[in-house]
Amino acid sequence: MEFYHQPVMSDEVVRCLVCKDGGLYVDGTLGGGGHTLEILRASEPTGRVVGIDWDRNALSYSRKRLASYRSRIRLIKGNFANIRDILKELSITRVDGILLDLGVSSHHFEKPERGFSFHHDAALDMRMDMEGRRTAADIVNEFSREELRDIFKKYGEGRWGDKIAMTIVRKREVTPIKTTVELAELVSSAIPRRFHPRGIHPATRVFMALRIVVNNELENIKKAINDCIWLLAHGGRMVVISFHSLEDRIVKASFRSFEGKCVCPPGFPRCVCKTKQEVRLLNRKAIRPSKEEIERNPRARSAKLRAIERL
Ligand SMILES: C[S@@+](CC[C@H](N)C(=O)[O-])C[C@H]1O[C@@H](n2cnc3c(N)ncnc32)[C@H](O)[C@@H]1O
Structure with missing residues (x-):
């Protein structure tokens, strides 16, 4: 098996x-x-x-x-x-x-189509229950800047939460954010390189925060x-x-x-x-x-x- x-x-x-x-x-x-x-x-x-x-x-x-x-x-x-x-x-x-x-x-991490991992480029999904009503893409594209900032601060990327939220909002005004890699790159670009955490991808905590919200x-x-x-x-x-x-x-x-x-x-x-x-x-x-x-x-x-x- x-x-x-x-x-x-x-x-x-x-x-x-x-x-x-x-x-x-x-x-x-x-x-x-x-x-x-x-x-x-x-x-x-x-x-x-x-x-x-x-x-x-x-x-x-x-x-x-x-x-x-x-x-x-x-x-x-x-x-x-x-x-x-x-x-x-x-x-x-x-x-x-x-x-x-x-x-x-x-x-969940190993199947790209589930959209949990930035190691594979796929639609931003993150629903454990595939019949769930809201995907990570819905949150990233529909929540207000303040709501995104609060999620990132509360569940993940404390200090850079607002900057990341602002970067997301600016990007989606031009075109919706659809994929895992797109979001991961955006988060990386929002955090100055010298503040990137050691040993983990800079988007790790943002992905975790979104996953927590998508799945309540x-x-x-x-x-x-x-x-x-x-x-x-x-x-x-x-x-x-x-x-x-x-x-x-x-x-x-x-x-x-x-x-x-x-x-x-x-x-x-x-x-x-x-x-x-x-x-x-x-x-x-x-x-x-x-x-x-x-x-x-x-x-x-x-x-x-x-x-x-x-x-
Ligand atoms: C860490 S895995 C469990 C692995 C399992 N103990 C095993 O031995 O394979 C967590 C599982 O819980 C499910 N899960 C998470 N939250 C859930 C919820 N609120 N209701 C039902 N299932 C949930 C996930 O879909 C996932 O399959």
Whole structure:
């Protein structure tokens, strides 16, 4: 089979989820099915997995790859932010474990036609869900200069955000910006050469910022985590792997918000907020991949894994 994606920290995922025979798990980011496969193996012979992805390529690839586990999987096209409704449709009210392995897969970067990478010249797309309504080209050509500046500042290229936005707006007044390479060159030209970051292409962070907006990534994570907690059985586990600090910050804060720390103002003689602890953090510090894994799979280098147990 063609290569799709190398799963990150698979052993840690299976260990944190304590996969067991008879368990019911959700892989909210099915991708190439690598993690799902490990969960199925670790929960033999009867553990089941609901695999969700909004990219139809991921679903058709995984459906073939996991064909021999047909009786133990349900593969669904959908946004993990809608996990509550997706499971309701399947008449599932409680699960033993949920995994979110955030972001894009290698497939997205390696297929030029998906428009994520400036290493290939292609239409600026960046939608993980190919039925999604807005492409990166729509944003670049339709958002106001201020909106573009805010996106770049917030999600990526802080200092040069305004200059990049201005350069884009000037260019598109002449002709629309259509391709990945066109945008990458434009961003490079907006940042003086001596300020180009070392070791990465100057457009890397702008591309990431656009990808986050096209796919509404941060809002989806927030919503999903808040809903997932209530879908876990008591003792059920949730594992989230993130790949950049904006994601990790949300995961950390969302998990902590269910930890039930008292939110009474300091100096109150006794607790009146009655905040209830719903989860236990399984690791205070994020788990990182081993050196060996990073050598084998450099894409793992920025991964951070956080896990909780529902009380
Ligand atoms: C890092 S890859 C997961 C790889 C997978 N764990 C494996 O072993 O192959 C992330 C996957 O999640 C999907 N994805 C990202 N955000 C999503 C969302 N909000 N809803 C559903 N799928 C999403 C992407 O389409 C991609 O296939």
